[in-house]
Amino acid sequence: MAESLYSQITKLSVSSKAKTIKDIFSDIENQSEYVFIYLDENVNLEKKISVDIKNQTVDKILDLVLASTDNTYKIMDRQIYVTKKTTSPEDKNEQKQQNQSVSGTVKDASNNPLIGVNVIVKGTSTGVMTDVDGHFTISVPEANAVLVFSYVGFISKEKTVGKNTVIDVILQEDAMLLEDVVVVGYGTQKKANLTGAISQVDSKVFENRPVTSATSALQGALPGVNINPTNGNPNASLDMNIRGTTSVNGGSPL
Known part of the structure; x- marks a missing residue:
């Protein structure tokens, strides 16, 4: 009876502008014999709210303060336990x-x-x-x-x-994607300008080839691609030509 009587006759006032819920709890504790009990990792009390409540019981105040949060409370004598709301099976079914x-x-x-x-x-x-x-x-x-x-x-x-x-x-x-860039050989071309055929090679072409560079590994692997040494020296660099000197850019992809 004493517990019920205290919660009914004790009237409090809370006025705040952009205060955290935790600060509002402190205001209530300073005005009354109530003590708030909660675990920081289970509730979020850092939300800032503005309220102006005068001469109301603590349950009316908490209903307004916690209305926009996922927290709930329970009053036991002078102790107020704040916890996170739990979803009941009925609520889950309704959500589904x-x-x-x-x-x-x-x-x-x-x-x-x-x-x-x-x-x-x-x-x-x-x-x-x-x-x-x-x-x-x-x-x-x-x-x-x-x-x-x-x-x-x-x-x-x-x-x-x-x-x-x-x-x-x-x-x-x-249609605007015709302006997209496509990587071709050693350079780039717009899709709208890309008119030649494209050939591809995979890793199987390079298997069991005793070569020292990717260019030499491509010799004889692609139709229309001519790869030859620049001079008679075995260690000379290789020259790449695509479809002869009369093709686009003299046949040079570089």
Whole structure:
């Protein structure tokens, strides 16, 4: 009875401008016989708030002070225990029910499925990638969520989920990517200017070749690439020529 009576008849006033919650606790302790008990690693009391509360019981004050935090409290006699809120199984089930599952396919303008398209809930780190059939399934937190579809070489597109559970998207190629730079041999070219064929070699070409440089290892490995010593000396440097002296840049890639 004494415990209940003290909490009901004790009226406090708290007025602060941009004070931390911990400082407000100190003000309450200075005005009353209450003592706050908490673990720093379990609660965050550094948030600054502004309040102006006059002649209210401690529970009314704490309800207002802790309303915008994930902390809760329990009053036991003159001791006030502050802990972090716990999520009940019912709350977790309700949260799961609020999440909405959305699926669909992403294709290009030719109706071909796009593999590996990034599908991200805008403003979050939640995202998935399309599979080999261009299909995706993602869970969104609310109907107002926006899905962002992005893929290299294509214009990104945004779709508001709303009440849709199936969203199919067509991505258009980005013509501006013709200005992108492509590495070719020893230099770079714009995609729009890259008209010649490209040949590639892998590490198998270099196996069991008793050579001392990458240039000499390429001799006879690529069609149209002529590699010869600059003079008759066995130790002379090698000269590289692509498709003869009449080709672009005299056939020299350097």
